Amino acid sequence: MAKQKKIKAVSVDSTVTKQLKDPEVAAAYVSSCLEERSKHRGALLLQALMDVAKARGISNLAKGSETKRRMIYKALSEKANPSLQTLEDILENLGLALDVRPLKKAI
Numbered sequence: 001m002a003k004q005k006k007i008k009a010v011s012v013d014s015t016v017t018k019q020l021k022d023p024e025v026a027a028a029y030v031s032s033c034l035e036e037r038s039k040h041r042g043a044l045l046l047q048a049l050m051d052v053a054k055a056r057g058i059s060n061l062a063k064g065s066e067t068k069r070r071m072i073y074k075a076l077s078e079k080a081n082p083s084l085q086t087l088e089d090i091l092e093n094l095g096l097a098l099d100v101r102p103l104k105k106a107i
Contacts (some may be wrong), residue, residue, distance in 0.1 A: 020055035023095045032077075032097060045079065050076040052094055061093045 017028040019025045030052065033044040053061055053072060062069035072090060082090075091097055 017051075017055045020052050026052045026055070026094065027096055031099075042081075046076045046078070046080060046082075049090060049094070052096075053090070054101075058088060 030045065030048045033041065033048040034097060052087060053076065054098060058069055058072055058079050071086075075086050075090060088098065
C-alpha cells in the first residue's frame with residue numbers, strides 16, 4: 001500500500017496576514033482553495049480558513065470564550081472533518097459565506 005503524501009502548511013508572511021484582514025482578499029483566498037480540483041481541497045480549505053482566522057485574531061472571533069477558541073482550532077486542524085454548520089459558523093464569524101454556482105461545462 002502506497003504511503004499517502006502529507007500536505008505541509010506553508011508559513012503565511014506578515015504582509016499576506018495583513019491583507020487577509022480585508023474581507024475581499026479573504027473571500028478570494030478561500031474561494032481559490034474551493035476551486036482546487038484535487039483530493040487535498042478540503043485540507044487547503046481548512047488551512048485557508050485558519051490563515052484568515054489567525055489574521056483576524058482567533059480570540060477576537062471566539063469573543064473571549066476559551067471553549068469557542070478551542071473549537072475553532074479543533075475544527076480547522078489538519079485532520080478535522082467539521083460539519084457544514086461548524087464551517088458556516090466560522091465563516092459567518094469571519095464575515096464570509098459559502099456560495100454555490102454552476103460549474104463551467106467543458107466543450
